[in-house]
Amino acid sequence: MTDPRPLTFTRSPLDFSGLERADADWIAARREHPEARVLLLHKGDLATDSAGEPFVVRARETRDLPLDRPGLVFLGVWNGVPWFCAALKPGSVPDGVPFRLAAMKAEADFACLMGRARSLLSWHGRRKFCSNCGAENRPDPGGLKLDCPACGMEHFPRVDPSVIMLPHAGDRCVMGRQASWPPGMYATLAGFMEPGETIEEACARETKEEIGRTVLKAEYIESQPWPFPSSLMIGLIAEIDEGELFPDDDLEDARWFTREEVRALYESEMAKWAPPNFSISRRLIDTWLNRG
Numbered sequence: 001m002t003d004p005r006p007l008t009f010t011r012s013p014l015d016f017s018g019l020e021r022a023d024a025d026w027i028a029a030r031r032e033h034p035e036a037r038v039l040l041l042h043k044g045d046l047a048t049d050s051a052g053e054p055f056v057v058r059a060r061e062t063r064d065l066p067l068d069r070p071g072l073v074f075l076g077v078w079n080g081v082p083w084f085c086a087a088l089k090p091g092s093v094p095d096g097v098p099f100r101l102a103a104m105k106a107e108a109d110f111a112c113l114m115g116r117a118r119s120l121l122s123w124h125g126r127r128k129f130c131s132n133c134g135a136e137n138r139p140d141p142g143g144l145k146l147d148c149p150a151c152g153m154e155h156f157p158r159v160d161p162s163v164i165m166l167p168h169a170g171d172r173c174v175m176g177r178q179a180s181w182p183p184g185m186y187a188t189l190a191g192f193m194e195p196g197e198t199i200e201e202a203c204a205r206e207t208k209e210e211i212g213r214t215v216l217k218a219e220y221i222e223s224q225p226w227p228f229p230s231s232l233m234i235g236l237i238a239e240i241d242e243g244e245l246f247p248d249d250d251l252e253d254a255r256w257f258t259r260e261e262v263r264a265l266y267e268s269e270m271a272k273w274a275p276p277n278f279s280i281s282r283r284l285i286d287t288w289l290n291r292g
């Protein structure tokens, strides 16, 4: 059975307030809101308080904290409460919980906040200077845009679309493995989209590059924001021509699997590496299994 729960990082409860957030007065009022909360990250991981819980403070309590630039970044409004995020200066606090582990354990709504916070703060960490002229960027009131005071260029948070797909033919599918994965682990194929191609074309190109087979039909299934650091995983199931596989250098191996073999793999210890609702890879595999 496909896991009925939404994928992690999807169905965010946040209202991003896109029409209001560029207004400095509006953002200031959200910061002054008595319930306003700030989620704190440290080196891309979840900062934790002395009890080991996610480090969430009131907005006014951040004044004495060693925040990295640009300070508070507006996440959105959740159940009437404004939420912000901020990065603590590297090394200013003990290391927290690895982000991936924390996200797997988090309640679904909170995981959406965590993912948005990680992507936005990672973007800020890599966009101190204007990519056009090299001057130092200035954040807009909510931290959702950077303006270059020298050349006037506006910089917006990045999202990098990637295709992720499970190729199949007849009653078998193809999964690959990277050398860095746990021994015996196999999963879907994936790669970044390139300028000038559609989702279907990216799926066909990546499949050809990674296993040397031709996509006959690509079917979109679902997508998932993936905050490592700011991908959008576009999930497909791809019918391919049956034949020998030619794994490229990114893959240590690629193999044809029957449904029985896939089930055996994902009912083994391997399952913990791809929990059912955490990764779209597992969701695509489960979707295909259920069609058999």
Ligand SMILES: [Zn+2]
Residues within 6 Å of the ligand: 130, 131, 132, 133, 134, 135, 148, 149, 150, 151, 152, 153
């Ligand atoms: Zn500039």
